Amino acid sequence: MNELRRAWLIALKDLRLEFRTGGRLLSMIAFVILAGFLFAFALDRSQIAGRDVAAALLWLIMLFASTAGAGRIFDAEEEEGAFRHLLLAPVSRPAVFLGKTAANLIVIWLVTALAFISLTAFLDVRDAGSPAAHAAVLLPGTIGLAATGAFFGRMSRHSSLGDTLLPVLTFPLLVPVIYLGATSTARVFLDRPWTEISGSVRLLWAFALGSVFIGAALFRHLTDE
Amino acid sequence: MSTRGRIAGLALVAAGVATILVAHWMMAFWVPSDAAQGVVQRIFYVHVPAAWTTFLAVGIVAIASAVYLWLKDERADAAAVAAAEGALIFGAVMLVTGPLWGRIAWGTYWTWEPRLTLTLLLWFTYLGYFLVRGSVADPGRGRRFAAVVAIVGALNIPLIHVSVEMFRSLHPGPVVIKPEGPTLPADMLATLLTSLGGFTMLFLGLFTFRYAVERLRRRPLAAAAGEADEALT
DSSP, X not given: OOHHHHHHHHHHHHHHHHHHHOHHHXXXXXXXXXXXXXXXXXSOTTTSOHHHHHHHHHHHHHHHHHHHHHTTTTHHHHHTTHHHHHHHSSOOHXXXXXXXXXXXXXXXXXXXXXXXXXXXXXXXXXXXXXXXXXXXXXXXXXXXXXXXXXXXXXXXXXXXXXXXXXXXXHHHHHHXXXXXXXXXXXXXXXXXXXXXXXXXXXXXXXXXXXXXXXHHHHTHHHHOO | OOHHHXXXXXXXXXXXXXXXXXXXXXXXXXXXXXXXXXXXXXXXHHHHHHHHXXXXXXXXXXXXXXXXXXXXXXXXXXXXXXXXXXXXXXXXHHHHHHHHHHHHHTSSSXXXXXXXXXXHHHHHHHHHHHHHHHHBSSHXXXXXXXXXXXXXXXXXXXXXXXXXXXXXXXXXXXXXXXXXXXOSOHHHHHHHHHHHHHHHHHHHHXXXXXXXXHHHHHSOHHHHHHHHHHHHO
């Protein structure tokens, strides 16, 4: 059984736990819908068009939801000491990291889809641009968010600061993702040509792949018991 | 701390302070004002050396952290902490002098252009370095986590460096390290290099002292007291 298969099994286990218990997922879903709802109230719609701010709000909601969820990625296993057993299993640390990242990524995709639907509905954004172009921008962005969240989520579990440490560690690193993602999504909303967006998407992919590889390489230093 | 180390640290701090005083005399009385920006350009002789020292310190933190993760050598971790404090202090000098210069040169204290933004974020990453180190109950684990944060933070530096080339930016480009050689007038270059030398020596002196304090702090109390007695006699 190769390492990717093992990583996928870890991801499936995490997702099964996630959907059975539902606590983290439900709170993230509630958060993104309520955030879209509140943003629609907070904006003076007579002055600001929903289309102009939807991209920025979407990426901010994704950032906050993924950061809030990242602190809980290792919770279920930590409470019963199961994480130690996972480390004792014949599976490499990079595979554990990839599995955790994959499970986190699928949850973030779900949350992102809901955030997108709720924001376009609440802000009344009609003709939101090409779905394929949105997916092409959101895919590398969410991979970056998921890998960074899984990596630093592990670190925050051992800190007395807990979840308050996560934004301090992740936000500085994720600013390029938010900047590139929000500007690209804004251009997709405006139906700009792909040539205006492709450069940023390439950089998003570079960040996504970099965070996955660096996370996998350094994860064993976060799990030496 | 050995006598040789103490003398080297003291000599570096003294030479650094003296050289910085000379550099301040040069920037106040010797070097001419920049034709375009006027007198405010002189802050360049503090801002650039502070930035250089910050990136030197960050480089030392990253290398020492990588060595610590690899060899688990306490001396590497002590060096990383000592350099990280330097990165925060000199980074603060860079982040204060930059906006003061920018207010006159650009008409605004802060502009959300990539190099400024990413440098501020690098500073916050190193603030996170100390938060991680201080908030993890097991000191060994805290050191490992902090080392990981330092390496990830240092990987941000190439992004900062190329950001000026990648994005449209108000921040001036390099004037000293260029393929065709420095484009700065000779007197300005001399003032800059003097200040740069002073900042570097001051940092290395403080780094030497801080490293020794960190090593002393981790020794058993009896051994540290014995060494302190020896130093006093």
